[in-house]
Amino acid sequence: MPALSARDGYRLWASHYAEETAVSALEDAEVRALAVPVEGRRLLDVGCGVGRRLSQSGASIAVGVDLVPEMLVRAAGGRWAMGDGRRATSDANTEITCAAADVRSLPFDDASFDVLWCRLVLGHVRDVGAAYRELGRVCANGGVVIVSDVHTAAVAAGHRRTFRDEAGVLHELEHYAYALDDHRQAARGAALELDAHRVGVVGPVIQHFYIEAGREDAYTAQFGLPLVSVMSFAKSGVA
Ligand SMILES: C[S@@+](CC[C@H](N)C(=O)[O-])C[C@H]1O[C@@H](n2cnc3c(N)ncnc32)[C@H](O)[C@@H]1O
Numbered sequence: 001m002p003a004l005s006a007r008d009g010y011r012l013w014a015s016h017y018a019e020e021t022a023v024s025a026l027e028d029a030e031v032r033a034l035a036v037p038v039e040g041r042r043l044l045d046v047g048c049g050v051g052r053r054l055s056q057s058g059a060s061i062a063v064g065v066d067l068v069p070e071m072l073v074r075a076a077g078g079r080w081a082m083g084d085g086r087r088a089t090s091d092a093n094t095e096i097t098c099a100a101a102d103v104r105s106l107p108f109d110d111a112s113f114d115v116l117w118c119r120l121v122l123g124h125v126r127d128v129g130a131a132y133r134e135l136g137r138v139c140a141n142g143g144v145v146i147v148s149d150v151h152t153a154a155v156a157a158g159h160r161r162t163f164r165d166e167a168g169v170l171h172e173l174e175h176y177a178y179a180l181d182d183h184r185q186a187a188r189g190a191a192l193e194l195d196a197h198r199v200g201v202v203g204p205v206i207q208h209f210y211i212e213a214g215r216e217d218a219y220t221a222q223f224g225l226p227l228v229s230v231m232s233f234a235k236s237g238v239a
Contacts, residue, residue, distance in 0.1 A: 001172050006124040009173040013163045014070040018050045022209035026200040027148045030230040041114040047121030051075030065101035104130040111140040119148045123175045129186045136190025145233040151226040152179045192233035200228040
């Protein structure tokens, strides 16, 4: 199966992307476990997709950007409209703004945000150094950048970034496998120092996904396999 680019793939996946998967649920649990405070801080979610992590964040400013407008238009329960690609809306807690943008060229001034998320995005980006340079640039000194990725052990075990479109056809997405050290080195060039790393493994948190898919055999075979890697970087101000 030829892999689709992120742009083509997420355009097809957008209509039902909001449904959690084993990978996304495990990733969210690991990001929460990092316990990086967001409330009252300026938050940028880079590669926010349908914005499912932004709502209820409690941030003083919550901004989401994504490469794929079809993902953004579904953000915040579909209350964002297409047009110039930029709309504001709000939910119970947080005023949210979104825009179409590439992680390698962010449309923000230096040091505009205190907390950045880049969650399950960089595995789709060939030039991860350019992405980290932009994440580091728009992060304020003393700020935090949280990055998550599919773990290289899962890739080595045959895990692929796949999804089914609305007609049930299986597609694979273009994906680059970056080890912890690849992330660390690229981040360092952007004055971002690794200060926490968590690994989410196949286990009870996501067992129900396997049961619902009738894949208990796969759960047993994969039990303990590292599936997601979650990293927190501190912005030091010195590249
Ligand atoms: C796996 S989804 C994750 C979405 C969201 N972060 C979440 O956790 O729900 C990956 C997202 O990254 C976006 N993406 C891929 N390449 C990108 C790039 N170069 N710049 C910005 N977003 C990108 C895709 O369009 C997609 O919405």
